[in-house]
Amino acid sequence: MDAIFWQQMVNGLTLGAVYGLIAIGYTMVYGIIGMINFAHGEVYMVSAYLAAIAIALLGFFGIHSFPLVILGTLIFTIVVTGVYGFAIERIAYKPLRNSTRLAPLISAIGMSLILQNYVQLSQGARQQGIPTLLEGSLRLHIGDDFVQLTYTKVFILVAAVLGMLALTFIIQKTRLGRMCRATQQDRKMAQILGINTDRVISYVFIIGAAMAGLAGVLITLNYGTFDFYAGFIIGIKAFTAAVLGGIGSLPGAMLGGLILGIAEAQFSGMVNTDYKDVFSFSLLVLILIFRPQGLLGRPQVTKV
Amino acid sequence: MSAGPLMEFKNVDVFYGQIHALKRVSLHIDEGETVSLIGANGAGKSTLLMSIFGQPRAASGQILYRGADISKKSAHYVASNGIAQSPEGRRVFPDMTVEENLLMGTIPIGMKHADEDKQRMFELFPRLQERRNQRAMTMSGGEQQMLAIARALMSRPKLLLLDEPSLGLAPIVVKQIFATLRELAKSGMTIFLVEQNANHALKLSDRAYVMVTGEIRMTGTGSELLGNEEVRNAYLGGH
Ligand SMILES: Nc1ncnc2c1ncn2[C@@H]1O[C@H](COP(=O)(O)OP(=O)(O)OP(=O)(O)O)[C@@H](O)[C@H]1O
Numbered sequence: 001m002d003a004i005f006w007q008q009m010v011n012g013l014t015l016g017a018v019y020g021l022i023a024i025g026y027t028m029v030y031g032i033i034g035m036i037n038f039a040h041g042e043v044y045m046v047s048a049y050l051a052a053i054a055i056a057l058l059g060f061f062g063i064h065s066f067p068l069v070i071l072g073t074l075i076f077t078i079v080v081t082g083v084y085g086f087a088i089e090r091i092a093y094k095p096l097r098n099s100t101r102l103a104p105l106i107s108a109i110g111m112s113l114i115l116q117n118y119v120q121l122s123q124g125a126r127q128q129g130i131p132t133l134l135e136g137s138l139r140l141h142i143g144d145d146f147v148q149l150t151y152t153k154v155f156i157l158v159a160a161v162l163g164m165l166a167l168t169f170i171i172q173k174t175r176l177g178r179m180c181r182a183t184q185q186d187r188k189m190a191q192i193l194g195i196n197t198d199r200v201i202s203y204v205f206i207i208g209a210a211m212a213g214l215a216g217v218l219i220t221l222n223y224g225t226f227d228f229y230a231g232f233i234i235g236i237k238a239f240t241a242a243v244l245g246g247i248g249s250l251p252g253a254m255l256g257g258l259i260l261g262i263a264e265a266q267f268s269g270m271v272n273t274d275y276k277d278v279f280s281f282s283l284l285v286l287i288l289i290f291r292p293q294g295l296l297g298r299p300q301v302t303k304v
Numbered sequence: 305m306s307a308g309p310l311m312e313f314k315n316v317d318v319f320y321g322q323i324h325a326l327k328r329v330s331l332h333i334d335e336g337e338t339v340s341l342i343g344a345n346g347a348g349k350s351t352l353l354m355s356i357f358g359q360p361r362a363a364s365g366q367i368l369y370r371g372a373d374i375s376k377k378s379a380h381y382v383a384s385n386g387i388a389q390s391p392e393g394r395r396v397f398p399d400m401t402v403e404e405n406l407l408m409g410t411i412p413i414g415m416k417h418a419d420e421d422k423q424r425m426f427e428l429f430p431r432l433q434e435r436r437n438q439r440a441m442t443m444s445g446g447e448q449q450m451l452a453i454a455r456a457l458m459s460r461p462k463l464l465l466l467d468e469p470s471l472g473l474a475p476i477v478v479k480q481i482f483a484t485l486r487e488l489a490k491s492g493m494t495i496f497l498v499e500q501n502a503n504h505a506l507k508l509s510d511r512a513y514v515m516v517t518g519e520i521r522m523t524g525t526g527s528e529l530l531g532n533e534e535v536r537n538a539y540l541g542g543h
């Protein structure tokens with residue numbers, strides 16, 4: 001294997017980890033209320049702006065050391081993005097809980113447009129950016145060639161994996177996690193056992209948005225630029241990852257993200273960068289045709 | 305607290321669309337009593353139990369619990385006030401382990417008695433202990449039934465609602481379950497029981513109601529109904 005392959009592997013893993021983080025929001029919301037939250041990409045986009053605002057604010061107060069800046073940015077972004085997730089569910093989906101399946105879907109598209117326009121109006125249509133926070137890189141030599149591993153990418157990978165581990169722990173081992181799973185598996189029974197399922201659904205939106213917030217900080221660290229339309233492509237990519245892994249499945253979302261990230265990076269390295277989005281969406285179409293339940297999902301069963 | 309019944313239905317009507325499933329149902333359950341509800345398939349027994357949790361909601365009438373009308377309250381409010389149900393169809397959480405399913409029963413009271421109560425359930429149903437880490441969906445029907453009953457008991461309910469607890473269980477396990485219920489009743493728990501197995505149910509119960517197509521047709525003590533000709537013919541196989 002040559003250096004390009006390994007370089008694209010590194011790029012793909014970082015990208016894929018971030019897709020996985022965003023895919024978590026799609027898959028958890030689908031799992032619990034059976035709808036695709038098409039505004040989720042916009043939540044990620046908003047979080048990129050929040051990250052930039054946090055970095056600017058911290059800079060304004062004279063805080064420039066990387067650990068402090070990143071910690072402050074992560075906390076601020078994740079918390080405020082979580083609030084966005086909560087508010088979106090309350091405003092756009094909760095009132096439609098008992099209506100037809102199509103209604104919240106349309107509401108999601110509306111919410112997505114509102115968020116785009118709100119950010120465009122308040123922040124401007126120009127591309128925005130943040131300064132590079134973490135300089136330097138590792139070089140791993142392979143023969144005469146080398147693979148460049150920037151510290152930023154190392155940080156992204158570590159942070160994304162930690163985020164996923166924390167989430168897995170919450171879902172598998174805590175009371176809140178059990179309440180989420182119970183609500184997903186049989187909402188009415190969960191209510192009969194004393195679970196306030198409306199509140200659990202709110203938590204799921206908050207958790208999904210918080211993960212998108214983490215992703216927003218990480219991608220912004222890596223690319224440095226974004227605009228009000230940034231949520232669209234990334235949103236569909238993460239959705240593809242969720243479908244690839246099996247929508248509704250948490251490990252599936254993470255796995256689907258990694259596979260999609262790596263596949264896309266290898267395609268860019270070996271074939272063509274311009275067509276990488278086409279490649280990803282072709283992948284989505286192929287999954288939907290040949291394995292609609294995804295890698296780790298179960299075939300659709302109608303719930304009673 | 306008032307001296308009235310623990311739970312009371314007053315002229316409750318329930319509809320599924322056009323279907324009039326409960327027709328002006330009135331009944332009561334006193335504190336500490338074991339009361340059973342018997343009736344043919346489709347009589348409305350499960351509907352009555354579920355209507356306590358507002359699923360479906362009563363269209364008219366009152367459902368009083370400790371004197372307060374709960375017919376418009378949310379299901380989780382009802383559960384958190386001390387009513388637990390082992391529902392028709394068991395409805396254990398398929399993707400959770402036996403132990404996790406038991407823990408779901410503790411939502412109304414928190415985790416403070418969880419370990420102690422779990423051990424108690426394992427003594428009651430040793431099979432659950434053997435299978436504690438098995439996912440519920442892979443348990444046999446009878447094992448799931450035991451799990452559903454144990455899960456309901458985990459909340460230390462004041463009022464325990466059981467919808468056909470003997471369904472699908474071997475005769476020896478049925479006996480064991482009824483022995484368990486008798487002990488629970490003796491310890492002061494109020495039990496409201498829906499049963500096809502009318503013989504067992506009536507022997508266990510202080511009182512019983514007979515339901516026919518959504519209406520309460522007859523009521524009396526367990527032994528009165530056991531001796532009643534009509535009941536014997538309709539629900540006890542005429543023996
Ligand atoms: N979700 C529903 N939608 C429409 N009709 C329903 C629904 N659930 C129950 N019914 C109807 O209401 C009536 C009462 O049903 P219910 O399940 O309460 O009977 P049951 O006494 O529990 O019967 P079984 O002994 O067979 O469990 C039946 O005629 C049934 O067909």
Ligand SMILES: [Mg+2]
Pocket residue numbers: 349350351392467
């Ligand atoms: Mg029934």
